[in-house]
Amino acid sequence: MSNRAFDHASKLEQDERESSWQAHHQMMEAQAATPSATRCAVCHDPIPQERREAYPGCQTCVHCQAELDDALNRHHY
Ligand SMILES: [Zn+2]
Structure with missing residues (x-):
């Protein structure tokens, strides 16, 4: 009788959980290390300084981010 x-x-399951957590953590760090864009990557509107400080690493304006979030949500559900 052996377990x-x-x-x-x-153990495999645990490794998988840990590596996906690490990937997530690394992604978050990479995002934080990216300087906020001065202009939206989508519509090229200037991104307000407040937003750039509130969301370090942001690459899009509020409007485009909302649309991206929307698209992601639609994709997930
Ligand atoms: Zn935009």
Whole structure:
């Protein structure tokens, strides 16, 4: 009687969780390291200084970000 196979499976699962968390964390860090754009990547409108400070690394204006969020939400649900 051995639980070895089970231990192995749950270890794999744990590794998977940890690496996806690390990928997420690295993505967040990369995003924080990116300087906020002065102009929207989508419509090229200037991005207000307030927004650039509130959302470090942002690349789009409020309007385009809202549309992107909308599109993402539609994709997920
Ligand atoms: Zn825009």
